[in-house]
């Protein structure tokens with residue numbers, strides 16, 4: 001009998017899942033499949049999830065376990081260093097081999113390579129599959145064979161590659177109760193999602209997240225359907241207007257792999273408005289670009305991609321505690337940014353246009369290092385993603401790939417005039433705006449802009 005262990009990571013779905021399809025196929029003659037999720041907060045270099053993402057993960061795992069049950073696949077839950085947990089579970093469950101969807105961060109790749117080598121060395125099979133990106137990062141390279149640092153040629157190259165076929169949900173592989181009792185007979189407990197302690201308790205700050213999101217695979221599919229059937233044709237027009245529902249809100253589902261990027265890309269062809277379909281696809285292309293960058297520059301979350309910025313005199317949160325607190329609490333006195341920071345705190349999400357304005361205010365006008373803002377987003381975003389978060393922060397800061405020239409500093413008041421002229425978004429999140437309870441601006445925009453530009457000029461080659 002073949003028993004395949006399917007190690008889930010950022011691929012918490014059953015639809016369009018190449019590793020699952022393979023495992024089910026391998027089980028077709030008298031075999032079965034066992035699922036595994038390992039919460040790994042211990043392997044050095046693997047970044048522990050932030051609070052909002054942990055909340056999402058809790059629900060995503062419960063939903064995955066339900067969907068797998070219908071396929072006759074129990075989901076085991078474990079906690080600890082993956083390089084120890086996975087081989088131990090392979091052994092305990094009597095699996096013949098393990099399969100997984102690839103990850104692309106440096107420490108994750110090292111872990112996966114060592115698990116593969118260990119298992120193969122002991123006679124087990126170990127196979128990895130695509131599924132979290134449209135194309136594997138190493139298949140997209142410049143004419144010289146290196147990584148891209150500019151989005152447009154990257155995207156042109158990416159778009160020219162053929163896509164794999166979208167995969168259906170596999171048919172049930174075995175009787176769930178049979179597999180479960182065979183595991184119990186071998187002394188293997190399933191483990192419980194609750195034991196991972198992912199939910200906030202004291203205090204329970206997740207009320208706003210619960211109100212806004214359905215963090216399940218079905219929730220992701222419904223969001224995609226609603227976008228394609230009702231909202232997507234207005235995407236080019238509405239995507240920059242935070243007061244309307246103009247974007248897909250798919251980012252957390254893509255983050256946790258509950259919707260595959262290929263499903264989202266393919267669904268775009270159902271839109272009637274071709275410019276909207278193309279723009280939406282190019283946003284998915286930005287996601288690929290961020291992962292391409294992290295794959296080739298694993299230090300992206302810590303180090304400036306453009307090293308000239310190492311000399312920029314950004315300050316830290318510890319040096320400017322009041323300023324950082326005002327920014328993170330949405331009390332800077334710039335209503336467009338404050339609305340975004342409160343949307344983030346309450347719902348775990350922030351509109352992209354506002355993310356750019358909020359990040360720019362922090363790193364350029366308030367002079368605080370992008371890493372501090374990145375860490376705050378990491379803790380509070382439900383879509384916090386190891387590639388997209390640092391890549392976008394570095395893009396705004398000017399230190400990253402394809403960065404906007406440093407001198408293009410977002411003016412939060414001008415952004416508000418252009419993208420929220422009737423203050424629909426501002427009033428939704430900052431009810432006291434216009435009253436005496438609302439704070440005065442934390443900084444003079446013009447003077448702080450001049451100072452940022454002067455500091456930039458001090459950097460070697462600071463010509464923008």
Ligand SMILES: Cc1cc2nc3c(=O)[nH]c(=O)nc-3n(C[C@H](O)[C@H](O)[C@H](O)COP(=O)(O)OP(=O)(O)OC[C@H]3O[C@@H](n4cnc5c(N)ncnc54)[C@H](O)[C@@H]3O)c2cc1C
Nearest residue numbers: 247248249250251283284286287352355384385388389392
């Ligand atoms: C400072 C900053 C930090 C960010 N941090 C993250 C993050 O941690 N995780 C994250 O997924 N996105 C991040 N983004 C990108 C972007 O803001 C979000 O992807 C977007 O707001 C998600 O909303 P949506 O799904 O409705 O987007 P849509 O407009 O519907 O876009 C569709 C999908 O394309 C992808 N996408 C869109 N824009 C970008 C982009 N600029 N970079 C990478 N992918 C993109 C996302 O997967 C998104 O779900 C960040 C942007 C900034 C400026």
